[in-house]
Every structure is written in C-alpha cells, then in structure tokens.
Amino acid sequence: MFALTACFVWGLIFIIPQTMVEFSSFEVVLGRYLVYGLLSLGIFLSQNKFRQSYPLSIWLRALGFSFVSTVFYYTCLVLALRYSNPTVCTLILSISPITISLYGSWVEHTRNFRGLFFPSLLILFGLVVINFPYFNKVQSFSHYGFGILGSFLSNFAWSWYVVANAKFLKSTPQMASTTWSTLVGVSTLFWAVIWGIGLIVFGNDFEWEKYTVLNSALYRFLNGCLILGGVCSWFGAYLWNKASLYLPVTLAGQLTIFETIFGLLFVYIFEQRFPPLEEFLGIGILLSAVFYGIQATNTLSPQHIR
Template sequence: MGKGISYGLAAGALWGLVFLAPRLLPGFSPLELSAARYVLYGLVSAVLLAPLWSRLRHSVSGNDWRALFRLSLVGNLVYYLFLAGAVQMAGIAPASLIVGVLPVTVTLVGSRDHGALPLSKLAGPLALVAAGIVCINVDVFAHAAASGGDWRLTLIGVACAVGALLSWTWYAVANARYLAEFGHFTSQEWSLLTGVATGVLAVALAIPAALLPPPVAADAQRDWQMFLIVNIAVALGASTIGNAFWNAASRRLPLTLSGQMIVFETLFALVYGFLYEHRAPRWLELAAIVLLLAGVSASVRLHARRSSN
C-alpha cells in the first residue's frame, strides 16, 4: 500500500502540469493542444515500446486493443480537450477544483468493487474532501464576480471542466477494472500501449486541428517554440511517466483509495497555478487545501487499518 500511495502522489505531481500548459499557450486552441500533446506521447511510447514489441506482440489481444482505444479516446483526448478549454476560459483554479471532485465521483462509482470500503466508513473523509471543494469554488466565483470577468465565458469554461470530470471518472474506473481483470501487462507496458493507441487517434485529430482557424483573442501570440517545448514536457512527464505511475498505483490500491489519490493532481495544479500567478493562496483556497489533504489522509488510515486486520 505504501508503494501504491507513493506512485499515486508522483502521478498527481506530474498530472498537475497539464493544467498549467493551456495557460502558457493561450494562442493555441484546445484541439491543437490535445493533438500535439498526444501525437508526441504516441511517438515517445512507440520508441520505448519498440524493444519490447517482439515479446509483447503475441500477448496483446484484440480485446486489449479495443480497451486501449476506448480508454485512450475518453481518458486522454476527450478529457484534455475539455480540460484545455476549461483552463483557457475559466482559469487554472476553477478547472482544477471542479476536476478535483474526482475523488468523490470515482469513489462513488467504485464503491461496489472488490476491496472497497463501504461508503458509510468513508463518509468522514469524503465529507472533508467535499468541504474543501466547496471552499475553493466559493472563493473562485466570488473572486471572479469581484474582478468583473465575462460570466458567459466562465460558464462555458465550467461546463468544459464538468466534461473533463465525467471523462476522467469513467477512465479511472474502467482502467482500474480492466487492469484488475486482465492484468497480464506491467504498468510500463500498459502505459506504452496506451500511448501508441492515443497517438494513432491523435493523428486523426491533428487533421482538423491543422485545417480549422484557431479561435484566439487578438492579443494572443502563437509562439511555436514554446508550443513545442511545453507539449514535449507534458507528453514525457504527464503522459508517459505520469500514466506509468498511475497504472502502478491502480494495481496496488483498491479503487476507493486510488480515487482518493487523484486529489493530489488538484493540489499540485493549484501550487503550479499560484507560482505562475506569483501569489499566495487566499484564505478559502488555503482552507480547501487543508481539508483535501485531511480527507485523503483519513482515507489512507482507514484502508491501512483494514489491510492490517
């Protein structure tokens, strides 16, 4: 369990970077960002998979490929399209903390899986997580109202964040269940196979991304050098290494606990956002961070107590 928690923490730290990328590249559309990230992820995965392919080629079934393409489409491409749109239209904090509901949604969906604690025993930790999410949302929308932002743009961004939440809830549960039922690949192998499947889908996405005019503001610059650097960093760090850590965590933790680990993505995204904006968290933001950490810690203790019995 200790290793699983460490892997979940590492995955969260790397995944938090994906919330910063759209903010660094305001001149590029979510379609361009998603296509570029995952074409690069597919290329990196193909290179790393090549030495293993002679051994793996007979192990990958048609059922595995179908699962890989389903998971890649919803959990990678669709998720990041929504997330990039949410960050660009609503900001890092609203996007990260709406997606931060994932520990609750994944736990609720996975509450009947083998090894999961009853929801009645998780009520306390989930209440702390929910309270943290309420705090941050109150702060975000109060601050947006005070600054006189475009509420329609913010509303579209919030809708995109909800879409990202739904996409990743499905992915987290479906991926964990598939690995538990058909666990004949290592975490690294599954991550690389996912990368290849995602890359194939991203090539198809790159066609409309290249043809459609980018819907950017008049003052947004299209810095192609920064575009390449950021997407390489995200493809290597968040997609290749982060997904490998997450698959390793999914193998070692029950679904209700792995769902709680996703909260670290939210916390790291917030930290990166504060550093980018050169400010400290406001009081409600700080309260949300404390509540989220307390909820995860309480859940870890409950699962550790059950494992020792």
C-alpha cells in the same frame, strides 16, 4: 509513492499551458498527444513488442481507454473552459476523488459508502472553500449551462477511466504496467492523427506560419509539448498504472486530490505569490480529508504486485 508521484507530475499540467499562450488549446492538446503517441510508438518498436501477438480485444480496449482519457476528456474540458468560468470548472473537475471513490466502491461491490461519506464531504467542503472567493468573478452566464455540462462530462470520463483501468490491470496480471502504458500511448497516436487532420481540415483559423519560424514562442510550445506528452502523459500513466496494482480503487480515488494540491502549489510558484487565507484553509481541509480517508478505507484483498 507511485500515486503521489503521478499526481505531482500531473500537477504540471496546470502551469505548462500558460507558457504556450500563442497557441490555441486545441493545438496544445494535439501537440501533447502527438508526443505521447510517438514516444509510445518508439518504445513499442524498440522493445520488439510489435513481434508479440496481442489479442484484438486488448487493442480495442486500449483504443477505448485512450479515446476516453484523451479525446473525449480533453474536448469536454476545453469546451467547459471556453463556455464557463475556469474556477467553476476547476471545482467540478476537482471532485473526481469523490466520484472515483464512490464509483470504485460500487464497481468493486464493497458498498463502503458509509466509510467514504465523511472524507468525501470534507473534500467537497475544502474545494468550496478554495474556490469560493473567485465565484464573484463570473461575469457571463449565457453559455454557463453548456460549460457546466462539459465539466461534468470531463469529470465522469476521468472517473470511469481511473476505475476501469485499475480493474483491467488487476484482472490481467500478465499485462505489465509499462506494456499497458505503451499500448495505450500507441492507441493515442491513432486518435491524435485523426484530431490533427480534423484540426487542419475544419479549423478555419489554423495558422501554418506559427510552425515555420523558429522563435521563442515555438520553442516554448515544443518544450511544453515534450513535457506534457513525455512526462505528464507517458510517465504519469506509468506511475499511475503501478499504483493501481498496489492500491484499492477507493483509496486511489482519494489520493487523486493531490493532483489539485500540487497544481495549486505550482501555480503559486509560477505566479510568484502566496495563497490567500481561504485557499490555505481549504488545502488544510483537503489534506485532513485524505488522511482520514486513508484510515477509513480498508484493504479488501491482497493486490497483485509487480
């Protein structure tokens, strides 16, 4: 349930930015992670965790994880969406259950590739079915290669983070999932400040006026950042860290497909339409693949549960 709830929360990421169209993608990313970082810092101080002595290696790991899962991942994603078709980006990013499962199986030395092959193939087929009707809408291919590269880098970054984060939590039983979420969030604030300074100094089209007038656009932006940073980032990370203690990495990788499914559901509700036949069929294939993967994935050893 922790993993499914995390995917449900992350599904909001697909629709919240659509209510913030007056602000650039970089401003949305900055606002999200400033909220996430400040919230984490507040929790860190309120729980007197600053009095605890965390080794430098823990802080460096938190900085590394936050960089990969925020700055690098989202920069590549924004560039991919700008230089290639969003539908193609969605397809590439949505195969993360496959890459997470395969990479996790390799890291955990399970070599259970045969058991993962069929459900992974079904997931890929389902994603193709969902995205196929939109391929003909691609009109410009001048920056296609650069956008595709950004999509794959985003996918690889997220896959590495999911596997490495789960491995770290299981190898560090004294680190509670709430504490780790907070430390990563505080580290994210460091990167958000650097991101903000860079945006102000090097962003030629940065408009201060948008932040000085309390209109409906600014209210939507602030509310959206609160949801993205507080609910999607911190609460989502907390739920996923909990799930990482219960589940094998390969199974957790399969379950990330529900982020795409919940995202599609929220998009249909937001756009007030029903899914066409191709998307409805593709979602059915994805669900079947996940349930098959759950049965095919064996629990290799008892996991640390907290």
